[in-house]
Amino acid sequence: MAAGSLDFRCVAIEDFALNSGDAPFDIAFAMRVGALDGRHPEASQAALKRIKAALKPGGRLFIDGGDPLKEIELGCGLRS
Numbered sequence: 001m002a003a004g005s006l007d008f009r010c011v012a013i014e015d016f017a018l019n020s021g022d023a024p025f026d027i028a029f030a031m032r033v034g035a036l037d038g039r040h041p042e043a044s045q046a047a048l049k050r051i052k053a054a055l056k057p058g059g060r061l062f063i064d065g066g067d068p069l070k071e072i073e074l075g076c077g078l079r080s
Contacts, residue, residue, distance in 0.1 A: 007025075013030070013033055013035050013036070013043075013047040013050060013051070014035075014043070014046065014047070014050075016050050016051070016054065017050065017053075017054070018053075018054050024054060024055055024056040024059065025054055025055050025056065025059060026055070026056055026059055026060070027055075027059065027060050027061075027062065028051050028054065028055060028059065028060070028061045028062070029061075029062045029063070029064075029069075030051075030061065030062070030063045030064070031063070031064045032064065033047065033063065035047035036048075036063050036072065037063060037064075037065065048061075048072070048074060051074070052074045055074065059074070060074075061074055
């Protein structure tokens with residue numbers, strides 16, 4: 001955000017990857033992603049690994065889990 005830019009991606013989480021030349025994201029926001037909202041727990045770990053791989057170290061993931069937004073911890077237990 002300090003750079004003054006904002007990029008959006010609309011993609012199935014199982015297909016998500018940075019494009020060649022893309023810089024890692026500071027923040028990710030997931031809306032209606034079953035793997036992250038509990039509907040498909042078996043897909044959760046794979047989804048979180050893909051997201052973590054696309055974020056800068058210390059990057060943050062938020063999901064539409066109600067008011068306020070829910071932040072998902074991408075701690076050291078996940079390997080990219």
